[in-house]
Amino acid sequence: MNEFAKEYYKQLNSWSMTTNLGKFYSKVSRKLVKYHDILKDIFTCGTSLEKYVNSIDRSISTGSESTEYLALEEMFKDVEINDNSRFVDIGCGKGRVLNFVHTKNKNCKVTGVEFNPEVANFTKKWADKKDNVTIINGNAFDINCDDYDILYFNRPFMEETFKQFAEKMVNEIKHPVTVICYADAYMSKYLKGKPNWNRVKQGILYKKGIIIHCFYPQVYSIVKFEPNK
Numbered sequence: 001m002n003e004f005a006k007e008y009y010k011q012l013n014s015w016s017m018t019t020n021l022g023k024f025y026s027k028v029s030r031k032l033v034k035y036h037d038i039l040k041d042i043f044t045c046g047t048s049l050e051k052y053v054n055s056i057d058r059s060i061s062t063g064s065e066s067t068e069y070l071a072l073e074e075m076f077k078d079v080e081i082n083d084n085s086r087f088v089d090i091g092c093g094k095g096r097v098l099n100f101v102h103t104k105n106k107n108c109k110v111t112g113v114e115f116n117p118e119v120a121n122f123t124k125k126w127a128d129k130k131d132n133v134t135i136i137n138g139n140a141f142d143i144n145c146d147d148y149d150i151l152y153f154n155r156p157f158m159e160e161t162f163k164q165f166a167e168k169m170v171n172e173i174k175h176p177v178t179v180i181c182y183a184d185a186y187m188s189k190y191l192k193g194k195p196n197w198n199r200v201k202q203g204i205l206y207k208k209g210i211i212i213h214c215f216y217p218q219v220y221s222i223v224k225f226e227p228n229k
Contacts, residue, residue, distance in 0.1 A: 004202060011206050011217040029212040037069050041096065044103055045126045049094040053119050064093030064119050067154055067182060068213040071205045072100045075180055075220050078201065079150065083107040088148040090140045090165075091115065091156025095123040102133055111148070113140045140165065145172040155183040166190035169225075170197070179223040188221035199223045 001009075016022035034050065041049045053064040081087065081101060085108035089097045092112025102110050110133045114120040120137035127133040136143070145151065145168060157165060169179070169191070181187040184202075192199040199221050206217040 004204075008204055008217055008219065011204060016207075016212055017216065026212045026215075029207075029210075030215065033068055033070065033211065033213040037066070037096075040069055041099065045095075045099045046129070047126050049096040049099065051094070053093065053116065064091075064114075064116065065154070066094060066096040069096075069100065070208050070211065070213045071182070071218070071220075072097065074203065074205055074208070075182060075222075076100070076104070079178055079180065079222070081105045081108055081150070085109070085150060086148045087111065087150045087152070088113060088143070089152045089154075091154065092123060092135070093119055093154075095127060095135070097152055097154070098123070098127065098133055102130055106131065108132065110134070111136065113138065113143060115139060141168065145169045145177075146174055148177065149175075150178045150180070152180045153182065153187055155181075155185070155187065159186045162187055163190050170194050173225055174227065176227065177225045179225070181221045181223065182218065184219045184221045188223050191223045191225075192221075196227050197223060197225050 016026045038048045038050050049066050081104050087101050087108060088111040090113050092098055092114050095112055098110050098112045112123060113136045114123060117137050120135055124135040127135050188199050191197045201222040203220050204217050205220055206214045
């Protein structure tokens, strides 16, 4: 077992995961984080982005679940987002990641792709009030991945579908890109090892200091395509 796996199982077997007191503490902490995130949603985009929405086709896609802002801060801390960045969230749901990125740099181009029309329409209502934020209601396989510099995935597809999308990325992308995979149970393995594709970072998201913000430890990965290396 490598060091990363040891750390993951250490957190998985921590007191907050295995004891009644720890589970209660975790529940209270996550509830406070949830309220904080709802308030931040309302302050920055005018509405809550919290509510979970089921998938309309579970055979290929997952439901819409918002990522905690603490988790986003950790994942994006080494990702450069400048005025020329072109960001896309595949399976953007209600758009918390889009809101987060837009708040970090209002000049970069932010795009969300959402398959569920009900969810896409909800997201479009607040996104239309922002400059440089675009919502596409449709199939992610219809976009050109080479149009973007940063691609974000919060496990939007079931594994076989993601494998097909990874091949699409490998075939289409010709310039340097950064791919962020959250809840990475299988995603990055279909990219790392491809010519000029490398996983440059892997981390575990569960808590920050004494604040527990995830129900259980979540793995994230950052993969880069650098064609000139």
